[in-house]
Amino acid sequence: MEWLESFWATYSTLVLSVGTNVLLALSIYLTLACGLLTVANAAFMGLGAYTAGLLTINTGTPFLLALLLGALVPALVALIIGRPTLRLSGVYLAMATLAFGEVVRIVILNAENLTGGALGLNGIPQLTGWFEVMSAVSFTLYILLRLARSRVGRAMAAIRQDEIATELMGLNVRSYKLFVFVFGAALAGLAGALNAHFTFFISPNEYGFERGVEILAMGVLGGSGSPWGAVIGGLLITLLPELLRGLGHYRPLINGVILIVIILYAPRGIWELTRYVRFPTRTPTAN
Amino acid sequence: MLAQQLVNAISLGGVYALFALGFTLVFGVLNVVNLAHGAIFMLGAYAALQAVIHLRLPLLASALVAMLITGVAGWLLDRLIFAPLRTRRAPHLAPMIATIGLAISLNSLVQGFFGAENLRFPVDALLAEGLSIAGVQITWLELRIIFLAFVLMAALLWGLKKTRIGCALRGLAESPKAAALMGVDVEGLFRMTSVIAAALGGVAGVLIALYTNAVFPQMGQPMLHKGIAVVILGGMGDIRGALLGGFFLGFAEVLSVAYVGSTMRDAVAFGLLFVILLFRPEGLFGKSAQRRA
Numbered sequence: 001m002e003w004l005e006s007f008w009a010t011y012s013t014l015v016l017s018v019g020t021n022v023l024l025a026l027s028i029y030l031t032l033a034c035g036l037l038t039v040a041n042a043a044f045m046g047l048g049a050y051t052a053g054l055l056t057i058n059t060g061t062p063f064l065l066a067l068l069l070g071a072l073v074p075a076l077v078a079l080i081i082g083r084p085t086l087r088l089s090g091v092y093l094a095m096a097t098l099a100f101g102e103v104v105r106i107v108i109l110n111a112e113n114l115t116g117g118a119l120g121l122n123g124i125p126q127l128t129g130w131f132e133v134m135s136a137v138s139f140t141l142y143i144l145l146r147l148a149r150s151r152v153g154r155a156m157a158a159i160r161q162d163e164i165a166t167e168l169m170g171l172n173v174r175s176y177k178l179f180v181f182v183f184g185a186a187l188a189g190l191a192g193a194l195n196a197h198f199t200f201f202i203s204p205n206e207y208g209f210e211r212g213v214e215i216l217a218m219g220v221l222g223g224s225g226s227p228w229g230a231v232i233g234g235l236l237i238t239l240l241p242e243l244l245r246g247l248g249h250y251r252p253l254i255n256g257v258i259l260i261v262i263i264l265y266a267p268r269g270i271w272e273l274t275r276y277v278r279f280p281t282r283t284p285t286a287n
Numbered sequence: 288m289l290a291q292q293l294v295n296a297i298s299l300g301g302v303y304a305l306f307a308l309g310f311t312l313v314f315g316v317l318n319v320v321n322l323a324h325g326a327i328f329m330l331g332a333y334a335a336l337q338a339v340i341h342l343r344l345p346l347l348a349s350a351l352v353a354m355l356i357t358g359v360a361g362w363l364l365d366r367l368i369f370a371p372l373r374t375r376r377a378p379h380l381a382p383m384i385a386t387i388g389l390a391i392s393l394n395s396l397v398q399g400f401f402g403a404e405n406l407r408f409p410v411d412a413l414l415a416e417g418l419s420i421a422g423v424q425i426t427w428l429e430l431r432i433i434f435l436a437f438v439l440m441a442a443l444l445w446g447l448k449k450t451r452i453g454c455a456l457r458g459l460a461e462s463p464k465a466a467a468l469m470g471v472d473v474e475g476l477f478r479m480t481s482v483i484a485a486a487l488g489g490v491a492g493v494l495i496a497l498y499t500n501a502v503f504p505q506m507g508q509p510m511l512h513k514g515i516a517v518v519i520l521g522g523m524g525d526i527r528g529a530l531l532g533g534f535f536l537g538f539a540e541v542l543s544v545a546y547v548g549s550t551m552r553d554a555v556a557f558g559l560l561f562v563i564l565l566f567r568p569e570g571l572f573g574k575s576a577q578r579r580a
Contacts, residue, residue, distance in 0.1 A: 096564040253395035259388025
């Protein structure tokens with residue numbers, strides 16, 4: 001078992017990052033699967049990270065409770081801003097969530113007494129182990145896979161294809177949208193809380209636009225047709241920079257190029273490509 | 288005191304308006320939210336800086352170099368990303384996601400080439416001395432910024448209103464199909480719009496870089512967010528709205544810095560943006576967004 005120990009010593013951060021990134025990819029899968037482009041996931045992740053981090057540092061809250069609250073606080077915030085925000089659609093929704101994310105970052109940056117401001121939050125106990133991450137990922141994945149085949153999942157797919165038609169079928173489109181938005185926020189918050197407890201240090205700028213793009217890249221790369229797509233996206237975006245170590249500082253460049261190439265050549269993501277290989281049938285195109 | 292703030296607000300607002308014009312032009316004509324506009328703005332600032340340092344060009348000439356380079360970037364952007372997506376009739380969000388990718392790639396590339404640190408123009412290029420009119424200080428640089436911003440805006444408005452191409456562009460914004468049926472070269476105009484918008488973004492980058500004397504890879508990001516705020520304030524795709532919105536934001540920022548405090552400066556733009564999106568998503572001056580959808 002010695003090799004396992006040395007492997008873990010070297011790669012434990014990477015393995016844990018894969019886990020939290022898959023959670024983040026699943027969080028954006030939820031809204032993308034509903035046809036909503038929201039880019040506030042990085043902000044929700046930050047909210048979760050700061051909530052859980054502050055709790056374990058200052059009050060000695062048990063880790064599991066801190067994780068739970070780290071998911072709950074962003075979910076509550078999403079619930080509050082969700083109603084008015086989700087009335088917007090398309091690019092307006094994307095820009096409103098972009099602005100919201102920026103507001104969250106500025107608030108964390110300026111609430112220095114609580115959050116430490118630009119200096120960040122230091123000395124978060126390293127409590128996250130593989131067990132917590134793996135159980136969070138597999139539990140979430142199980143729920144989302146079940147969800148995709150349920151009434152809710154079909155409603156989400158219907159909303160993505162035609163919102164008005166779905167509404168005419170008697171489904172409460174607004175509630176479904178709010179549900180995926182809040183659920184996504186909770187997942188992002190959970191990922192942030194887990195992440196904060198193995199990186200030791202967090203700062204507001206980690207949850208800015210670049211992180212948001214990284215999360216979006218995972219969702220788009222994998223494809224939003226199935227939770228498995230998000231898993232693939234999260235895996236690849238985390239492992240790719242490790243394989244291309246020599247590129248070092250150009251990590252955002254890789255994410256950016258991946259986004260462009262995927263949008264141009266495989267707009268439905270990698271997961272959908274694998275399905276075409278298995279079932280080479282022609283699908284009717286919209287419009 | 289107030290008059291001094293007004294001069295500051297006009298020069299800042301002029302640059303915001305210039306930036307927002309390009310952004311809104313691409314949305315109005317190509318129906319694309321170009322989130323790479325901030326990166327192109329940054330590219331313009333770097334181009335001018337290199338021209339001043341290495342070619343020893345005067346400011347005006349280096350602004351032209353920046354427009355040229357960002358114009359080429361705009362051409363490439365349309366040729367390589369927007370055009371293929373247009374022919375495939377991709378949904379609206381596809382080009383938007385692609386431009387996010389482009390923005391982050393450009394930032395990363397520029398950071399790789401020139402480093403993450405803050406670069407500055409040489410002091411002698413900056414025209415720091417100025418004149419004072421009735422107790423109001425204004426530097427030659429500020430005067431040039433205001434002059435250039437207004438000339439470019441006037442040229443764009445005149446071109447859109449009075450020339451044949453402008454007429455075709457307005458038709459294109461209304462309905463590409465109808466414009467094509469009238470014999471308008473739709474693809475060519477799309478490409479030209481992308482070039483003009485990028486050049487406007489690039490020159491805005493030069494002006495802000497001179498105004499704050501700071502050039503760094505991430506400089507486009509806050510500007511992009513402000514540009515979005517401006518464009519939404521004025522109504523997406525609305526040229527006059529972008530102008531008024533730009534000056535509005537300039538005034539709001541300068542006044543809030545002067546009378547509330549500088550930490551609130553960025554919160555002003557995003558607070559405005561968020562509130563307006565929630566209560567008047569069609570913009571302060573715009574008609575219903577439904578018509579453009």
